Amino acid sequence: MEVIDLAWWKLGLAALLILALAGTGYLARLGITRSLLIAGTRTVIQLALIGLVLEALFASSELYWIALLAVIMLMVAGREVVARQGRRLHGWWAFGIGTGAMFVSSFTVTVLALTVVIGPTPWYAPQYAIPLLGMMLGNTMTGVSLALDRLNESAWRQRAVIENRLMLGQTWQQALEDIRRDAMRSGMMPSINAMAAAGIVSLPGMMTGQILAGSPPAVAVKYQILVMLIITVGTGFGALIAVAWGGRRLFDDRERLRLDRLVSS
Amino acid sequence: MDSASPGEPILTELLLENVSVGALTEVSLVVPAGQIVCLSGPSGSGKSRLLRAVADLEPHDGGIYLGGTRQQDMPAHQWRSRVVMVPADSQWWFDEVGGHFPEDDGSRLPSALGFPAEVMGWSVSRLSSGERQRLALWRALSLEPEALLLDEPTANLDGSSTEALETWLLEEIRRRHIATLWVAHDPGQIHRVAEAHYRIHGTRLEPVHGGD
Numbered sequence: 001m002e003v004i005d006l007a008w009w010k011l012g013l014a015a016l017l018i019l020a021l022a023g024t025g026y027l028a029r030l031g032i033t034r035s036l037l038i039a040g041t042r043t044v045i046q047l048a049l050i051g052l053v054l055e056a057l058f059a060s061s062e063l064y065w066i067a068l069l070a071v072i073m074l075m076v077a078g079r080e081v082v083a084r085q086g087r088r089l090h091g092w093w094a095f096g097i098g099t100g101a102m103f104v105s106s107f108t109v110t111v112l113a114l115t116v117v118i119g120p121t122p123w124y125a126p127q128y129a130i131p132l133l134g135m136m137l138g139n140t141m142t143g144v145s146l147a148l149d150r151l152n153e154s155a156w157r158q159r160a161v162i163e164n165r166l167m168l169g170q171t172w173q174q175a176l177e178d179i180r181r182d183a184m185r186s187g188m189m190p191s192i193n194a195m196a197a198a199g200i201v202s203l204p205g206m207m208t209g210q211i212l213a214g215s216p217p218a219v220a221v222k223y224q225i226l227v228m229l230i231i232t233v234g235t236g237f238g239a240l241i242a243v244a245w246g247g248r249r250l251f252d253d254r255e256r257l258r259l260d261r262l263v264s265s
Numbered sequence: 266m267d268s269a270s271p272g273e274p275i276l277t278e279l280l281l282e283n284v285s286v287g288a289l290t291e292v293s294l295v296v297p298a299g300q301i302v303c304l305s306g307p308s309g310s311g312k313s314r315l316l317r318a319v320a321d322l323e324p325h326d327g328g329i330y331l332g333g334t335r336q337q338d339m340p341a342h343q344w345r346s347r348v349v350m351v352p353a354d355s356q357w358w359f360d361e362v363g364g365h366f367p368e369d370d371g372s373r374l375p376s377a378l379g380f381p382a383e384v385m386g387w388s389v390s391r392l393s394s395g396e397r398q399r400l401a402l403w404r405a406l407s408l409e410p411e412a413l414l415l416d417e418p419t420a421n422l423d424g425s426s427t428e429a430l431e432t433w434l435l436e437e438i439r440r441r442h443i444a445t446l447w448v449a450h451d452p453g454q455i456h457r458v459a460e461a462h463y464r465i466h467g468t469r470l471e472p473v474h475g476g477d
Contacts, residue, residue, distance in 0.1 A: 158358075160352075160354065160356050161356040161358045163322060163352075163356075164352060164355060164356035165356075165358070166322060166341075166342070166345060167320055167322065167345060167349060167350040167351070167352065168345070168346070168349065168404065168405065168408060169342055169343070169345045169346025169347075169349065169408060170342060171342045172342075178358065252324075254321050254324075254337075254341040255340075255341040255342055256321065256322050256323070256324070256341070257322075
């Protein structure tokens with residue numbers, strides 16, 4: 001089956017629909033016009049640029065270019081994790097812990113999926129590596145930022161409880177037990193919900209795209225299953241690492257709760 | 266009481282040497298085993314903060330020793346299970362009272378506290394602040410600490426239950442040889458329970474004489 005390429009002017013028709021929505025919003029004074037137009041413009045420009053980057057990358061297939069793009073994606077995701085926390089560790093800790101957790105989990109799982117499960121030659125073939133890493137990072141980023149946000153916020157609110165538990169001779173791990181459990185649940189919930197609803201409530205975007213692009217549904221489904229499983233694994237380990245490191249940093253070497261290390265953004 | 270006789274617990278005293286925390290500086294005092302030293306001072310003068318430093322919950326300077334062992338020479342959680350602090354506002358994190366105590370503690374609950382054994386099955390939300398305070402003291406004592414840090418332990422109690430609680434606490438502290446640092450407001454209470462009394466003046470701790 002041939003893929004039908006979309007002409008740019010046809011995309012213009014879709015853009016006209018957005019303009020129609022913006023116009024209606026403006027007339028009805030719904031206050032969404034401005035952000036809608038800005039976001040729409042950003043989508044077009046960002047995706048067009050990444051299209052150019054990917055075209056160039058696919059043509060060269062050099063490992064160092066792929067690695068460079070991967071690092072840039074990781075840094076942007078790290079910045080996003082910092083921005084999404086209401087209270088975060090001061091200085092470089094918030095960025096370092098978030099980025100470190102995402103690096104360890106998403107990169108390991110992506111490389112594992114590429115070398116062991118999919119097995120393209122070379123293993124870093126950009127057509128597989130970049131989309132896979134992008135999906136991993138996107139989801140891990142959500143999980144890590146939700147988990148860290150919950151961890152810091154709960155520790156802040158439950159200061160008296162944590163300190164009372166410490167006063168009774170509990171270790172910092174015991175005193176933080178309930179909060180860590182909450183933070184993990186909060187980070188993992190989106191992935192678990194997505195797995196539970198997949199195929200019944202929602203047709204996942206990646207699978208839909210692949211089918212639109214002409215893949216047989218049976219192949220698309222297998223890739224989607226792979227992606228959902230490894231996304232959950234990546235998100236889970238990412239949140240686990242972030243909560244472990246972030247929790248440790250809330251206490252000093254004398255196991256004192258150090259909320260002065262948190263700043264609110 | 267003779268510490269050398271067999272079967273007797275080793276008497277451990279709590280020693281503060283040139284401790285400074287917050288505005289307070291050069292705090293030195295000894296709390297012998299089984300005795301109560303009271304601290305008083307205007308609110309905001311740093312009494313609670315000093316107790317927190319002794320529990321090692323607050324960064325501080327100077328030396329704090331329990332039976333000759335330095336605070337820093339044991340893991341912090343081990344120090345805090347031997348030097349237990351009871352804050353003025355105790356916290357409860359499980360739904361039921363019993364979750365905060367070791368398994369068999371309901372049967373050992375002293376009658377002086379005025380609770381039936383079923384209290385372990387009660388929900389924490391139905392306890393009054395006075396009841397919470399009494400249970401918090403029992404929770405601390407059931408850890409069998411060598412030193413106790415009490416931050417206004419009778420703040421939420423009325424006159425008669427205050428005295429009943431004092432009597433019970435005094436008895437437990439003497440019997441278990443617990444070195445106790447007790448923050449109090451009421452001069453009457455200080456007179457009743459304290460072997461020694463210190464008052465915070467500005468940045469210093471000064472002994473008060475004639476307080477018995």
